[in-house]
Amino acid sequence: MLRMANLGVLERLLMDVLWDSPTPLSANDLKDSLMRPGLATKPTKPLATTTVLTVLSRLETKGFVTRDRSVRPHTYTAVMTRATHTAELMHEVLGQVPDRQAALVRFIGGVTPQEADTLRQLLGVATTDNL
Template identity: 40%
Template sequence: MPRRSRGGLEREIHAVLAAGDGPMTAGQVRDALGGDLAYTTVLTVLSRLFDKGEIAREQAGRGYAYSAPYDAAALTARRMTLLLDDRDADRAAVLTRFVDGLGPGDEQLLRGLLDR
């Protein structure tokens, strides 16, 4: 079996949760993936996805059961919203925005130009 990339495994685990009937434990997720992964690997990815707010979890016995509240499209939209709100200058620098913010006095200038 080819080695999975980190992002690839995240997507696979998300897909398993989204396709599942209800909340799944890390063990159930591992079995659904084919069982060739270490339990701790699955658990690590699940925690990372939870930290990013992309999946939900609830107490189940001594551990957690995880579920995916968003489907793939909604997840992309959610990630894009994060880019939108990003105050990270590096992210802003690699995106090409339609308009930048206005400087002082620009507002009146623009209204004047629109009325022309």
């Protein structure tokens, strides 16, 4: 049995490969590309294809990859690009998604236009003092 932490690491590794791949990949392709030299983080020992399949089905359930069942073996594609996922996350963080901020505590909320003027003045003072 794999431990949870390992599964998280594997999910990350597989997603990185899928995000960088221009074409859909099968579980075997993914297994091979994980063992390719030059990858920054690598699994410590060769993975079994079944392990890769387990992780892929987890990712499918979470909505990160889609599986093409019309071909043999099945191939997998990332649902969205890494940049789109990041942009979505940032929209949530910056309060663009209503009622989605309850989960986190930000360093700064947005500033009102009046506040922006005040902050600019304060920064102006700070920078001249530093010179």
